[in-house]
Amino acid sequence: MRDPLLKYPGYILRRASTAAMAEFASRIVVLGLRTSEATILQIVAENPGISQSALGRMLDIQRANMTPIAARLEARGLMRRLPSDGRSLGLELTDEGHLLAEKARAIIDTFETDLTNRIPAEHRAHLMPALLALWPSADD
Amino acid sequence: MRDPLLKYPGYILRRASTAAMAEFASRIVVLGLRTSEATILQIVAENPGISQSALGRMLDIQRANMTPIAARLEARGLMRRLPSDGRSLGLELTDEGHLLAEKARAIIDTFETDLTNRIPAEHRAHLMPALLALWPSADD
DNA sequence: GTCGACTGTTATAGACTATAACATAAATAG
DNA sequence: CTATTTATGTTATAGTCTATAACAGTCGAC
Numbered sequence: 372m373r374d375p376l377l378k379y380p381g382y383i384l385r386r387a388s389t390a391a392m393a394e395f396a397s398r399i400v401v402l403g404l405r406t407s408e409a410t411i412l413q414i415v416a417e418n419p420g421i422s423q424s425a426l427g428r429m430l431d432i433q434r435a436n437m438t439p440i441a442a443r444l445e446a447r448g449l450m451r452r453l454p455s456d457g458r459s460l461g462l463e464l465t466d467e468g469h470l471l472a473e474k475a476r477a478i479i480d481t482f483e484t485d486l487t488n489r490i491p492a493e494h495r496a497h498l499m500p501a502l503l504a505l506w507p508s509a510d511d
Numbered sequence: 512m513r514d515p516l517l518k519y520p521g522y523i524l525r526r527a528s529t530a531a532m533a534e535f536a537s538r539i540v541v542l543g544l545r546t547s548e549a550t551i552l553q554i555v556a557e558n559p560g561i562s563q564s565a566l567g568r569m570l571d572i573q574r575a576n577m578t579p580i581a582a583r584l585e586a587r588g589l590m591r592r593l594p595s596d597g598r599s600l601g602l603e604l605t606d607e608g609h610l611l612a613e614k615a616r617a618i619i620d621t622f623e624t625d626l627t628n629r630i631p632a633e634h635r636a637h638l639m640p641a642l643l644a645l646w647p648s649a650d651d
Numbered sequence: 652g653t654c655g656a657c658t659g660t661t662a663t664a665g666a667c668t669a670t671a672a673c674a675t676a677a678a679t680a681g
Numbered sequence: 682c683t684a685t686t687t688a689t690g691t692t693a694t695a696g697t698c699t700a701t702a703a704c705a706g707t708c709g710a711c
Contacts, residue, residue: 374569375557376550379623380630380638381531385546387646388528389571391521393668405697406525410516417515424658429514431529436699438660458658458707483519490520490641497637498520501630506527533699545666564689576668578691598676598689 384505395482402474407432408444409479412472415450415462422459423452444468524645535622542614547572548584549619552612555590555602562599563592584608 376382392406399409407430414426427437441462444450449468455461464472490498516522532546539549547570554566567577581602584590589608595601604612630638 372561372565372569373557375553376619379619380642381535381623381626382550382619383639383642383646384524384528385532386571387642388524390646392525395521407698410522413515417513421512422658425512429512431526432698433700434657434659435661435701441659456658456707460659479516479519479522483521486521486645490644494637494641494644497634498641499523501634501638501641502520502523502527504630504634505626506523506530547667562689572667573669574688574690575670575692581690596676596689600690 391486395479398478398482399475402471402478404471404475407440409475411440411444412449412464412468412475413479416464416469416472419463420455420461422455422461424459426462531626535619538618538622539615542611542618544611544615547580549615551580551584552589552604552608552615553619556604556609556612559603560595560601562595562601564599566602 396406399406402409404412410430411426414429415421418426423437423441424434426432426441427434432440441450441452441460445452448465449471451463451465452460453463487495536546539546542549544552550570551566554569555561558566563577563581564574566572566581567574572580581590581592581600585592588605589611591603591605592600593603627635
């Protein structure tokens with residue numbers, strides 16, 4: 372019962388991430404939110420008026436997959452989609468959306484604190500820069 | 512266009528992991544393998560006779576989801592499923608399975624090396640122990 | 652003003668996960 | 682030994698997330 376992949380950082384990254392994501396999903400679901408929805412609420416709260424496309428680019432969610440997510444959040448009364456451009460939709464949270472975003476943020480904060488506390492102190496400061504180096508995001 | 516979650520390790524973990532997984536998937540697909548299949552070939556190669564259930568427990572794949580995966584690998588002639596127990600199926604690779612597992616291993620090795628090289632040297636040694644602390648696996 | 656690029660949408664397919672129910676076999680308790 | 686509990690593999694099903702193609706409408710560059 373030996374796992375020959377345990378020495379590989381990419382494999383451990385995948386296993387650790389799926390475990391952490393599952394734990395977070397089980398915490399955020401009490402607000403009736405999925406992980407992606409909770410993330411979107413945070414980003415739209417911080418960037419009112421952002422377009423669906425721009426939001427999708429930030430989160431690596433394609434336009435085609437963004438549509439039903441945004442429509443669902445709007446249908447729940449959490450978000451408005453205002454034509455800004457003729458073709459673009461500017462997103463902004465409703466009052467109810469802001470309220471739920473704050474509750475979600477509290478859950479995120481607690482989760483992230485719990486996560487950080489599990490990391491041995493001597494490694495803690497290294498995790499973020501190491502992961503950022505693996506994530507070819509805004510900087511490419 | 513600001514991402515208020517960028518300071519959270521759990522969020523970065525998720526983003527980095529999905530990006531890395533997508534890259535790996537695109538590399539391993541040239542062998543006609545999915546990520547989970549490549550992993551299974553490695554584990555069965557190292558643990559001949561392991562049961563489907565035990566394999567699933569190692570990989571956090573449920574019995575019900577293991578069945579079609581194992582059946583597919585068997586149908587491709589990569590793996591045998593031999594009744595060991597009356598209820599259990601012992602897994603082992605065919606010759607062709609071993610060959611493909613070796614090719615997959617080469618891709619894994621290259622991928623993991625590439626990944627490691629992206630991490631700034633001063634953080635490199637810290638990633639693995641930090642991730643292992645986040646992954647409540649065999650040790651719980 | 653035309654052409655190419657961008658936005659949002661619909662439809663569809665694939666991969667992965669989660670749950671329940673079932674038949675069978677093994678292990679345990681008494 | 683028998684009866685109950687546990688384990689294994691299977692089927693069926695649903696939900697989530699992702700990926701691609703095609704379309705209509707709009708914007709920008711030239």
